[in-house]
Structures are given as C-alpha cells and as structure tokens.
Amino acid sequence: MTKLAIDGGIPIRRTLLPYGRHHIDETDINAVVATLRSDWLTTGPRVQELEKNVAEYLGVPETVAVSSGTAALHTMMAAINLGPGDEVIVPTMTFAATANAIVYQGAIPVFADINADTLLIDESNIEKLITKRTKAIVAVDYAGQPCNYKRLNEIAQAYGLTLLDDACHALGATYNGIKVGAIASLTAFSFHPVKHITSGEGGLIATLDSELADKMRRFRNHGISTDFRQREQRNTWYYEMTDLGYNYRITDIQCALGISQLKKADQWLKRRSDIAAQYNESFSGLQGINLLETNQGCLHAYHLYVIKIDDQVLRVDRSKVYSALRAEGIGVNVHYLPVHLHPFYRHKYSAQKGLCPEAERAYQSIISLPIFPSMTDEDMQNVIDATYKVVEAYRI
Numbered sequence: 475m476t477k478l479a480i481d482g483g484i485p486i487r488r489t490l491l492p493y494g495r496h497h498i499d500e501t502d503i504n505a506v507v508a509t510l511r512s513d514w515l516t517t518g519p520r521v522q523e524l525e526k527n528v529a530e531y532l533g534v535p536e537t538v539a540v541s542s543g544t545a546a547l548h549t550m551m552a553a554i555n556l557g558p559g560d561e562v563i564v565p566t567m568t569f570a571a572t573a574n575a576i577v578y579q580g581a582i583p584v585f586a587d588i589n590a591d592t593l594l595i596d597e598s599n600i601e602k603l604i605t606k607r608t609k610a611i612v613a614v615d616y617a618g619q620p621c622n623y624k625r626l627n628e629i630a631q632a633y634g635l636t637l638l639d640d641a642c643h644a645l646g647a648t649y650n651g652i653k654v655g656a657i658a659s660l661t662a663f664s665f666h667p668v669k670h671i672t673s674g675e676g677g678l679i680a681t682l683d684s685e686l687a688d689k690m691r692r693f694r695n696h697g698i699s700t701d702f703r704q705r706e707q708r709n710t711w712y713y714e715m716t717d718l719g720y721n722y723r724i725t726d727i728q729c730a731l732g733i734s735q736l737k738k739a740d741q742w743l744k745r746r747s748d749i750a751a752q753y754n755e756s757f758s759g760l761q762g763i764n765l766l767e768t769n770q771g772c773l774h775a776y777h778l779y780v781i782k783i784d785d786q787v788l789r790v791d792r793s794k795v796y797s798a799l800r801a802e803g804i805g806v807n808v809h810y811l812p813v814h815l816h817p818f819y820r821h822k823y824s825a826q827k828g829l830c831p832e833a834e835r836a837y838q839s840i841i842s843l844p845i846f847p848s849m850t851d852e853d854m855q856n857v858i859d860a861t862y863k864v865v866e867a868y869r870i
C-alpha cells in the first residue's frame with residue numbers, strides 16, 4: 475500500500491487545492507474598472523441593475539441587494555417585524571449567521587434537528603418546537619440542496635408562520651422546477667467569494683412582495699425613505715428617517731462585479747453538477763465513506779460536496795481523515811459545527827449537547843471535499859485519488 479503523506483509518503487499534490495474558490499476573468503475586471511471611472515461608486519445605477527438581473531434569473535418580481543449575506547438575513551428578519559420574545563425555528567446544521575440574524579433583532583433562535591441522510595432540516599421535528607411565540611421557520615438549503623418545501627409550506631400555513639429561506643448555498647437550485655428564491659416569502663443569498671457568484675462581499679434578498687422590498691430598501695439605508703441619488707434627481711436635500719435602519723448598502727463597484735459574474739452562473743452551476751456526478755460515481759463503490767442523499771425533483775446547486783466517514787469501517791475518526799487529506803494536498807473542510815454547540819449559544823441560551831442528536835452525530839463524520847467551477851479535471855482526479863488512498867489505508 476502507498477504510504478500516506480501524513481506518515482511521510484509522497485502527497486497526491488504539492489499545492490493545497492481549496493474547498494471552494496472564486497473565478498475572476500477580464501470581463502469582470504473591465505466591468506469593475508468602468509464603474510470606478512463612473513460618477514457613482516455607491517447608490518448608483520449598478521445596484522438596480524444587479525437587483526433587476528437577479529430578479530429575472532430567479533423569476534421573482536423584486537430583489538434587494540445589500541452588503542453581505544449576513545446583512546441579507548438580518549434585513550429579512552427585520553422585514554417580518556421580528557422582535558424581542560419572538561421565536562424562530564432554525565436548523566442547527568448551518569453557518570452561525572443564520573441564527574445570529576435572529577439574535578440581532580432580539581428574538582430567540584429555536585434549534586431544529588436535521589435528517590441524517592440529507593443534513594436538511596427534519597420536517598417531522600418542527601411541529602413540537604412551535605409555541606405561541608413562534609413567528610417563522612428558516613429553511614437552509616444545506617450544501618445547495620433545496621429543502622422539502624412542500625412540507626415546510628404546509629407546516630407554515632397550518633400554524634400561521636412565515637417561511638424564510640437561507641439560500642446562501644443554493645443560487646440556481648430548483649425545487650419542482652421553481653428556482654429557490656421564488657418559493658419562500660423571503661430568501662437570502664450571499665455573494666462571498668466561495669459562493670456561486672461573487673461581488674467580493676455582498677448579498678441579496680429575493681421577495682415576492684413589493685411592499686416588503688421597499689421596507690428592506692429603507693432598512694439597508696438607515697431607515698431613510700430616499701437615497702442620495704433619488705434626492706439629487708428630485709433636487710431636494712430633505713429626507714426623513716422613518717424606522718431604525720443600518721448602513722447595509724452594497725457599492726456599485728461590487729454590483730458591477732456581481733452583474734458580470736451572474737452571466738456565468740448557469741455555466742458554473744453545470745460544472746458543479748458535473749463534478750458532483752463524477753464524485754458520486756467514483757465513490758459509490760468506496761467502502762468507508764457514505765454519500766448524502768439527494769431528493770427527487772430537485773436541482774442541487776452543490777455549493778458543497780459533503781461525504782460522511784463510516785466509523786464502522788474505518789479505524790480512525792474524522793479528524794484523522796481530515797488531517798490525512800490535507801497532508802495529501804486536498805483542502806478539505808468541515809461544514810459545520812452545529813450552531814447550538816458554539817459557546818455563545820451554549821452560554822446565552824443554555825443550549826446543551828443532546829439538543830439535536832442527529833446533527834451532533836453527523837458533525838462527527840462530515841468532510842467537505844473541494845468543489846468549484848474552475849477546478850480542472852486533474853484537480854478532480856486528485857481529490858478522488860487522495861480520498862481512495864486515505865480511506866483504503868484506514869479501512870479495518
């Protein structure tokens with residue numbers, strides 16, 4: 475058997491292949507430079523153009539662009555008037571920002587467990603978490619796979635709750651032919667460099683409700699009813715602050731990049747699907763790891779490609795497999811430590827181990843393998859070879 479790099483053997487690759495990475499071409503650069511030479515660096519025409527183009531891409535009437543995915547989540551929580559004492563059900567297997575956005579509004583995140591096969595929120599677990607104070611459920615399309623929206627909508631309707639979506643992993647994903655973004659009443663996206671398209675930092679809320687869109691545009695601009703460009707056009711200095719808001723504006727420079735990147739979204743989504751299909755095929759016969767399940771009728775956006783270590787078959791734990799793959803030059807990662815186990819949530823909300831047993835168990839076994847559109851076929855083969863090398867070396 476070939477000696478593992480972690481034990482002094484020759485690594486599969488010399489440079490570390492990251493788990494995700496942006497891709498910038500000359501058109502992107504030219505778009506940003508043109509905006510730098512223009513009159514508007516912020517609150518200008520590129521912001522509306524990005525909002526309009528993403529709305530068309532998703533098939534929704536309106537979108538509101540903001541400074542990050544986290545700002546998008548916070549803006550969405552404020553749009554539904556979430557306040558102190560309100561509760562929001564959120565899956566624990568997500569990035570901390572999903573729950574933090576609830577806390578920003580003084581509300582309480584109520585952590586829901588996940589389905590062990592998909593790592594998506596387990597719908598059968600939701601109803602027992604609903605109380606008189608529950609206001610909303612956040613669906614998180616973990617790894618890029620749409621949640622079971624049929625069931626989530628039924629629950630939300632039956633209890634009079636708002637269904638929100640953290641789709642930061644799922645730009646371009648579809649559920650029964652409908653794009654994620656056009657399903658929940660409010661959906662948040664991120665344009666961070668590891669996500670499907672980037673604007674450096676940036677985010678956006680898609681909504682089916684134009685009144686909410688106006689409210690969110692005020693929220694991102696200090697709660698002021700007009701922005702600088704609108705006042706210039708109307709030849710007035712006068713403005714009023716109607717609600718408490720934030721400065722969550724995104725710049726025209728960022729939007730110029732986002733507009734240019736969006737043109738490549740479908741082509742990149744296809745590349746992500748092809749890489750995932752190749753991984754699925756290569757790993758289907760590999761004893762020692764388990765693959766996640768994908769639901770019927772969905773187009774998975776594959777922000778992440780996650781495998782689970784089978785501890786019945788391997789003689790080492792996830793940390794060892796993680797370190798061995800890193801030593802081989804494969805920049806694997808772990809998404810995520812369940813949010814309720816972060817010290818902040820343990821202390822502030824007395825969240826305890828055992829609250830979400832499936833998520834806690836899954837966390838012990840998950841590893842995210844590299845997947846991003848500009849990966850070459852050779853990079854992909856390196857990931858497959860390294861995974862085989864490590865798993866076979868550690869198999870009982």
Ligand SMILES: *Cc1c(COP(=O)(O)O)cnc(C)c1O
Pocket residue numbers: 542543544545568569571572614640642643664665666675676677
């Ligand atoms: C990336 C991400 C966010 C936050 O987005 P930022 O743009 O980094 O603020 C929120 N939720 C999930 C699930 C994410 O993956």
